[in-house]
Amino acid sequence: MxxxxxxxxxxxxxxxxxxxxxxxxxxxxxxxxxxALDKYWAPRSIFSNYTSLVVAGGHYKTGAALQEWQHEADNFKSDLEFLLSLKHHEFWSYMVFQKSALGCIVSFLQKATPFYINICSQPPTDNVQADYETLLNLVLRIICRLLTPKESADCWLKKDDMRELIYKNYLISVPMLFDLLVAVGNASPENAAILQRIFDTLLSIEPNYKKDLIAALNFFRAAFRSIQTQTENEGFEGAGGGLPDDTCETPFDDVALYTLDCAFTLSVLLDVCPAVRSLCGEIKLGQSIANFYDNTLSFLYKNIYLINETAKSLMWLNQARLQFLQAFRSISYSYVEEVLAKPKASIMATEEFIGLLTECLSEQTFVIDYERHFSVALDMEILKQACEDLDTFKANFVVQGYQKEAETAAKETINNIQNLIANQELLNSNDAINQAKSKVEEKVDDPINKPKPSSERDLELEVTMVLDCLPHLGTGFVRKLISRYDSSEEAIAAVLENNLPPDLAQADHSEVYIPADPQDKLYEQTGIKHFNIYDGDKYDIMTQDNPQCIIKQGKGFPNAPQNATQLLDDKRDLAAIKHRYQEYSLVTERDSDDDEYNDEYDDSYEALLESETRVVKSKDLKNVLANVADVSEDETESEEEESSQQTDNNQRNKNDNFCENPEDIRARYEARRQAKWAKKGNFVPQQQPKDVVGRAKGQGQEKDVLRNRQKKEANKSSRANHNRKAGAAFKQSKGMF
Incomplete structure (x- = not known):
């Protein structure tokens, strides 16, 4: 300082x-x-935080814990009084530059006692309640001072500067406002007026708060899903979080409190801030409330009731139901107020109001409770008087839908009460039993009061009657109609008048009825589900703890390679056939005294086969014999002896050789080739064109044509557009490009 x-x-x-x-x-x-707005004027950096007066389960602290809270509350009170006692520039400097001062306010709002706490537990003593109300009053005064632009002639702040300081420094945020709603509430008109003034001021100085409120309203949908998740998971996961403690009567107490908090927050918000109602209509929050009310709340109530019929959380859920109905009423009635404010331009608001109620007609529980508390017919009468262009057919349809559901529920309630009274009388005395029997007989004799139970109705006969009149409908859809109406005549009339409830109108009219499987009923009675000759064998995983089979998981087979590397490294198949090739090593080489021959290999005569060699041998033998017979007689006897001796040696060598000398074969083949083409002028033969077209279809083909087609089909991959990749690879390997 x-x-x-x-x-x-x-x-x-x-x-x-x-x-x-x-x-x-x-x-x-x-x-x-x-x-004047500087950290220099805010030297103090330590402020105490608020400690909650309420423990888990919605109960107040008692004993030593309560005394400790009173001591901490005194310190917290002195800090709040210090902030309020500061001068104008010092107060704003602390709020902007000292985060601990703002954290002091936030801690109170987050841990404040909800204004509906009396629903959950007994109220505390008067002095404790007075201390808490004092702290709440001080916090409200600090928030109101933040929203006051001018305190005196020389202590004031421009609205633009105040808007920038509050919004950019998060001095007041939407989560803080939601906590403030629960802490202050709308139980008294004074509190509601304060909250309304706060919201109106914020929305007037900073329009961006409207975007933040839309994001906050969308959070309620996430909260509804979270509550549904925890309800389905028996209260251990989801909205509230954490396991139940010893003070909880059911595992659902935490989620019931969370539901109650969401209900009161939304109800108070829509009550004190009318501008939010139109935002709820834009994001269709009303439909989400109706769906959550009909599905999740009913299921949660049932779960708690099955565990403990006297649990306090049942009362919390009833209060939550009332608050959700009130919130939906605020959203729906905003359209009626808009119509009354601008009757000439009210057609759009009227259509939105009817559309909202129509979409919620499928939520039966919600429709019944809403009609009990708020009359839809009265709202429609107001709209009919204010809006001349109102669609009367749609309005009457909505009114009849809500009224019929309410009447049906009222009849069921009366019947249930009468049954309870009758049962109680039966337990009192024998006289009461006789009186109850006489009353029941009188009701049975009266055809008006006696509803025909669905179990006594001949459903097959009524389905046949409806299908005779309306054969285009499916049996499944007809059964739904009969279950909804008291007789087949009413069902037929509803279809012909096109006056079906929304759920039946949107259902598939050609739905086929599939009867229940009798084996499922047998399984429910006996517990035996399998009907198989292999049940109980060594491979049955249903009866054997360790079945003698391989349970495959994932891709591939057991002990199979997992990738290409393991597959290529596996040499077991080669090892299995290795002994087969080792037998070839038993063949030994030996020296031979026979005439050796040149074993040169020529690729041009590769097509010469062993069969051809044998044929050539026989021909050569005949040629040799013919040559011997044609020898000139004027040759000398010595030459005859030499030639005959040489012929005998060659023949003996041929017989002794393992195979014919390739050199002789090549020489003979070349001689025959030269003799063939010598007559034609020693030119290289040109390949004759091969006919693959042949005759027209149906006239038969020659053998040459069929053979040419076969050769073309077999060798077409070696020319034309084939083997381009191989040719390119060859050129690239030779460095051609």
Missing amino acids: PTNIVNEFKNPENKSLKDLFFPVVLDDGVKKNIC
């Missing part, structure tokens, strides 16, 4: 807070002008 302040924070020119500067003499004697 400054050691010397000049002019005692006077503002003779009445400047705004952000434009105001105060001259200050520092410790070193230097005079300096400091802005």
Whole structure:
């Protein structure tokens, strides 16, 4: 803090807070002008946080814990009084630059006692309640001071500057406002007026709060889903979070309190801030409330009732139901108010109102409870008087739908009460039993009071009657109609008049009835589900703890390679056939004294087969014999002896050789080739064109045509557009490109 302040924070020119500067003499004697909104004016950095007066389960603290709370509340009270006692520029400096001062307010709002706490537990003593109300009053005064732009002529702040300071520094946020709604509530008109003034001020100075409120309203849908999740998971996961403690009567107490908090928050918000009602209509929050009311709340109530019929959480849920109905009423009646405000331009609001109620008709429980508390017929009468273009057919349809559901529920309630009374009388005395029997007989004799039970109705006969009149309907849809109406005549009339409830009107009219499987009923009675000759064997996983089978999980088979590397590294197949190839090593080589021959290999005669060689041998033998017979007689006897001896040696060598000498085969093949083409002028033969077209279809084909087609089909991959990839690879390997 400054050691010397000049002019005692006077503002003779009445400047705004952000434009105001105060001259200050520092410790070193230097005079300096400091802005009125500066951290210099907020030297204190420690503020206490609020401790909740309520423990888990919605109960107040008692004993030593309560005494400790009173001591901490006194310290917290002194901090709040310190903030309120500050001057205008000091107060704003603390709020903006000291986060601990703002955290002090936030801690109270987050841990404040809900205004509906008396529903959950007994109220505390008077002095404790007075201490808490004092703290709540101080917090409200601080929030109201933040929203006050002008405290005096020389202590004021521009609205633009105030809007920027509040919104950008999160001095007041939407979560804080929701906590404030639960802490203050609308139980008294004064509290509702304060909250309404706060919301109106914020929305007027900063329009961005409307976007934040839309995001907050969408959060209620997430809360509904969270409550549904925890309800389905028996209260251990979802909205409330955490396991139940010893004080909980059921596992659902936590989620019931969470539901109650959401209901009161939404109800109070729509009550004190009318601008939010139109936002709820834009995001269709009313339909979400009706769906949550009909499905999740009913299921949650049933679960708690089955565990403990006297649980307090049942009362909390009843209060939550009332608040949700009130919230839906605020949303729906906003359209009626809009029509009354602008009757000439009210057709759109009227259609939206009827559309909202029509969409909620499928939620039967919600429709019954809403009609009990708020008359839809009265709202429609108001709209008919204010709006001349109202669609009377739609309005009557909605009114009849809500009234019929309510009447049906009322009849069922009366019957249930009568049954309870009758049962109680039966337990009292024998005289009461006789009287009850006489009453029942009188009701049975009266055809008006006696509803025909569905079990005594011949459903098959009524289905046949309806199908005779309306054969285009399916048996399944007809059964739904009969179950909804008391007789087949009423069902037929409803279909012909096109006056079906929304759920039946949107259902599939060609739905087929599939009867229940009798084996399922047998399983429910006996517990035996399998009907198989293999039941109970060593492979049955239903009866055997360790079945003798392989239960495959994932891809592939057991012990199979997991990837290509393991597959290529597996050499077991090669090892299995290795012994087969080792037998070839038993063949040994030996030296031979026979004539050796040249074993050169020529690729041009690769097509010569062993069968051809044998044929050539026989021909050569005949040629040799013919040549011997044609030898000239004038050859000398010596030459005959030499030739005959040479022929005998060659023949003997041929017989002794393992195979014919390839050199002789090539020479003979080349000689025959040369002799063939010598007559034609020693030119290279050109391949004759092969006919693959043949004759027209149906006239038969020659063998040459069929053979040419077969050769073309077999060899077509070696030319034309084939083997491009192989040719490209060959060129690339040779460096051609």
